[in-house]
Amino acid sequence: VGAVGSPEEVFSLGHVIGSFSSASSSSVVPCVDPFSEKVIAHIANASTEDVNLAVQCAKAALPLWASTTKQMRQKALHAVADDIERQKDGLAAVETMDCGKPFEESVWDVEDVVTAFRYYADEAAQRDDIQRVDVGDEDYKCHIRKEPLGVVAAITPWNYPMLMAVWKVAPALAAGCTVVLKPSEHASLTCLLLGEIVRKHCPAGVLNVITGVGSISGAALASHPDVDKVSFTGSVPTGRAVAHAAAASAAGPKPANLELGGKSPSVVFADAITTMRIDDIAEWVLFGFAWTNGQICSATSRLLVQRPLYDALLDALRARIAAIRACDPMETGCRIGPVVTRAQYEKVLAHVDRALADGAKIANPGGEHGTLGGNRRRPPSYPTSGYFVPPIMLTNVETTSAAWREEIFGPVVCVRAFDTEAEALALANDNVYGLASAVFTSDEGRADRFEKGIRAGIVWKQCSQPCFCQMPWGGYRSSGYGRDLGAQGLDNYLGQKSVVRYAAAHKPLDWYP
Template identity: 45%
Template sequence: MTDTTLLQAGDRTVPPTADMVALKTGLFIDGTYGPAVSGLCFEVIDPANRQPFAQVARGGAADIDRAVAAARRAFDDGPWPRMTGAERGAVLRRMGDLIAARRDELARIEVRDNGKPLPEANWDIDDTAGVFHFYADLAEGLDGAEQPIPLAMPSFTAKAVREPIGVAGAIIPWNFPMLMAAWKVAPALAAGCTMVLKPSELTPLTALELGAIAAQAGLPAGVLNIVSGFGPEAGQPLTEHPGVDKLAFTGSVPTGARIMATAARDIKAVSLELGGKSPLVVFADTPLDQAVEWIMFGIFWNQGEVCSATSRVLVEQSIYEPLMARLADEARKITIGNGMTDGVLLGPLVSAEQQQKVLAAIERGKTEARLVCGGGVPEGLEDGCFVQPTIFADMAEDAWIWREELFGPVVCVKPFATEAEAIRLANDSRFGLAAAVMSADAARCDRVAAAFRAGIVWINCSQPTFTEAPWGGYKQSGIGRELGRWGLDNYLETKQITRRTATEPWGWYLK
């Protein structure tokens, strides 16, 4: 954190660019934008050139109090939880339509905020609109979804009903800013919950835009509140707030562990999507060009800043050397630069701090493994937060770089001799978010997929993600599932209602 983040609102003007003129930079609480109680703001930095291009209100504990109070009123006394699912679905569908209509503008904000190439940002905004449309359909399906329960005892009937859990607090990361917001906001609103959303301080802008989109779509005031700010000042007060019924978090394992411990004090419901060190197993019968393409997409897409990135690659011994040579040759060809530039496939990392973390990890890796290519800052791009696509090989099983999540464009590759060895090495991790296997043998793929200890498994591909399918991991990769019907379940309670249908006295006390 630098001194430039400690600005009083209005202290300094960051000149807006043509595509950033109408940015929402205030906190969105109870249906309106406004400054933080402290009057402080912080700068948003473009990682392609390390220059500030916006100032955003810096929320704190007092702002979280205001936001939770608004969400509490909207849940306890407002119309949103009492609307039909079809009525809520109509609002969510309008939100998706509005996001789709603003796709080009929102994608360009995402590039300036995060650094990713513009085509990838376009995909993200398309997916964000799709998430709202998907949960609009699920909201409609909640109407009339009571489940009768057969009972053995006569004169009684029972049913199970689903109800919104209450006020949800959500904290999202910086790697897919608007999409990660949608993964939590859309199912929570579909369920009838109200929410306080805390985006990453590194990438707050598209999340803040959701407030205006929600209001335009007809979402009642107080249902969605968005507080930008830093973790200790805004995130921690949100997780500790007694007015919050449910916590949803995507981010690092240490932060997730702290949130889980905090939630235990009040027995809050928690869902966590945490880190990964995901394996990709390549058997010798896989076409080499396909293997190389999916390895590269699995680790270099989004600059490797992906929780499920297949950053550990296991290659059958007989094709290990030719695959390594081809992989290194293709990695060196990747066009690196500003995400707004046509043809760029690898943008800057999200911040100078993240760049330094990844570069430090690479230096440590050089002492543990063979550096095949990359390993530094691309020539001519020293003014931005760039890191070359980097490949390591021949490390020991206990090497730090093989076992720890780096969250950057760095892949580690090891050979294996047998299917059993590949499975053992793939599962030998404290993480279990995702895993992938590539082979022309369908039966082998099914065997390996069944043996993986991971919540997401890809066969002959890596990283495709679908709103309809569950997302989440085993072990230290988290608790619960997002997306699909599973994502809606995160924000619903189940209530049993039993009715006695007989009219005569029960007979226990009255004789």
């Protein structure tokens, strides 16, 4: 990729501390291509000593970077974006080899990375550090000063390796913070390359990338006393551990943002076909649960269909699923790739097996191959290698079942019919998560009622999954707290000082005798 050397030369180094450096431990983690099922590189399994060194490098770099003008940071981050854009196809290829998503999806992701760097470079540069506040008393002059929060720990997942990292890295750097990034051990390669690119345009230590097993390096990073802010994206169990570590830090509790899982609903009313073709609705529904091979926290994996449209929509979905091309994810036109690891493959299929044992039915031809059944099976048209799970429609799913209530994190959708608007909203809200939701209806009043009534941080109307840098991203309830993206994404990394000046020094306080 560009001029950073061969994959083995780069990735075996393990982490970035100002510049590439070997980890103190000789322990390594293999990187397995989910399609070929072969080891393509090794990354260092960083120790707690490595984490401490990375944090100290970030801490040492903070005064210089925080005092750099916003315009200089803007220029540096645009240079990072330019560099990433020049290497777009190479970075996308590494992403696909590392996590299995189709190459064309990875290209889209890298383009979004470029957009995020540009957006936050400009958003930070145009802001005033000082906001005047009128408190209604002429004797006092008040303002709010915003300044870099400090050293940020960013702990990120494997489904969007580079993009999820940049959702945190770009605003943090734009705000004047320094960052220690810990990507998932299952997909770290593009984050290492990101570290090398940032190093070319920013001072040493501004971005530090630590790789390895999260239970070691991630835990040490979240609890480190010199980390000022923790930002995490991942599963609910790991999020709980991160929040606990941040709260139990020896230096005292520290703020944490958590973007966690979801079990999001997609609600399709019968009147939707008066403004959209049923085939187009089916494509959005499929996109909602099979995009990124179904491995997306916002997946609209609970499908609620109003009864008059139920059979027709399922027929349209079956046709859409049958037309999907599963192949080498590097090939043009691939629309379903392998899931990230063998363990994830087995986890998804175990969920499906459990659902069938609980009485669910597979409603699409080929979906029966998405079961363990004692032997590994796949549809005849699928490649002979790779951790492929075909898209699966489950019907006859009880609302109390694990399939309906738990995040599967694979291309599996659970389908139920409903009759009334009130029933649909109640079913949509009957879950511990609250990340996202989608509604399809030609009735704008109904869509607005759904928007107000749904307990979710994201509402899509007539679509599913679009995401924009300018719009905040995050959820309610067990889906976490705080928001990435949008203006709030920058505020995450800015501390606030309330400054009050007594402007009537000639007037005594005249309180004590």
